Amino acid sequence: MARAELLCTDLASVELALELGADRIELCAALEVGGVSPGPGLLREALLARERARAGGVNTEVVVLARPRRGDFILDRGDFAALEADVAAARDLGADGVALGVLTPAGEVDVRRTARLVEGAGPLKVTFHRAFDQLEDRSSGIDVLLGLGVHRVLTSGGAPSAWEGRRELRALVDRLEGRIEVVAAGGVTGASAAGLLEATGVPAIHGSCSHGVAVGGHGQEPLLALGKPGAGPEGRRLTLDRVSAARFVAAARGRPS
Numbered sequence: 001m002a003r004a005e006l007l008c009t010d011l012a013s014v015e016l017a018l019e020l021g022a023d024r025i026e027l028c029a030a031l032e033v034g035g036v037s038p039g040p041g042l043l044r045e046a047l048l049a050r051e052r053a054r055a056g057g058v059n060t061e062v063v064v065l066a067r068p069r070r071g072d073f074i075l076d077r078g079d080f081a082a083l084e085a086d087v088a089a090a091r092d093l094g095a096d097g098v099a100l101g102v103l104t105p106a107g108e109v110d111v112r113r114t115a116r117l118v119e120g121a122g123p124l125k126v127t128f129h130r131a132f133d134q135l136e137d138r139s140s141g142i143d144v145l146l147g148l149g150v151h152r153v154l155t156s157g158g159a160p161s162a163w164e165g166r167r168e169l170r171a172l173v174d175r176l177e178g179r180i181e182v183v184a185a186g187g188v189t190g191a192s193a194a195g196l197l198e199a200t201g202v203p204a205i206h207g208s209c210s211h212g213v214a215v216g217g218h219g220q221e222p223l224l225a226l227g228k229p230g231a232g233p234e235g236r237r238l239t240l241d242r243v244s245a246a247r248f249v250a251a252a253r254g255r256p257s
Contacts, residue, residue, distance in 0.1 A: 001253055002197055002204055005022065005023060006208070006245055009038070009239065011046065018060050020242075022060055028065035034067075036067045036070060037066055063095065065098075073131040074102075080113060084117065087124075099126075100114075100128065103134060127183065128145050128150045130154050133156055152180060153180050153183065156184070162187060174201075182204070184206065188248070189247075190243065194251040208240075209240055210241055210244075212236040213238075
């Protein structure tokens with residue numbers, strides 16, 4: 001049996017993931033750009049929902065994505081300060097874990113800054129997110145993360161999707177022998193989760209299992225576009241899809257969906 005981690009960007013998705021019994025929620029914003037740090041209001045509401053669920057015997061963890069902006073993981077001083085603040089907020093508000101990643105211009109793990117972040121996270125479980133897939137040498141990178149005390153690594157095996165990277169994922173699982181939890185990510189859905197688990201033996205899977213919903217007045221396109229021209233449609237947003245998410249959790253449990 002594997003652990004199921006669902007990406008959630010709104011409270012409705014958090015509540016659905018809790019209802020389905022997901023092992024973990026990764027809370028973020030702006031899923032359409034790969035996710036950035038969620039605001040404190042959403043984080044507080046998600047943690048309150050977690051506590052209500054725990055009162056009913058559901059032990060889902062909330063992992064907070066700490067990513068100050070879209071784009072690469074080579075951060076200037078201001079970006080890194082914001083990242084540290086996001087980690088501290090997750091810790092102070094009572095999250096269970098934090099997902100982060102910082103690289104050097106040479107495409108290596110930024111050891112000094114990652115060590116600061118792991119220390120700043122305190123008791124939280126630390127996931128090194130898919131910045132790992134951007135490393136020039138992932139084999140050396142995993143040794144660095146072991147030395148830094150990182151608990152989990154989120155990865156597609158360096159491929160566009162976890163399925164395409166399944167052989168590297170299998171090799172990584174075999175090499176690590178549980179010293180870091182390998183969390184397979186990248187295009188993992190309710191439909192693909194079971195096959196991926198069988199092919200890789202990963203102990204955890206991560207997916208958005210999302211679908212687009214219309215926004216605006218009565219399901220219509222917004223009357224006024226607020227984004228930069230050409231930046232993408234504003235008439236839809238992504239949220240957790242019940243059917244796909246249920247299949248995803250069932251696959252992690254080894255149950256037919």
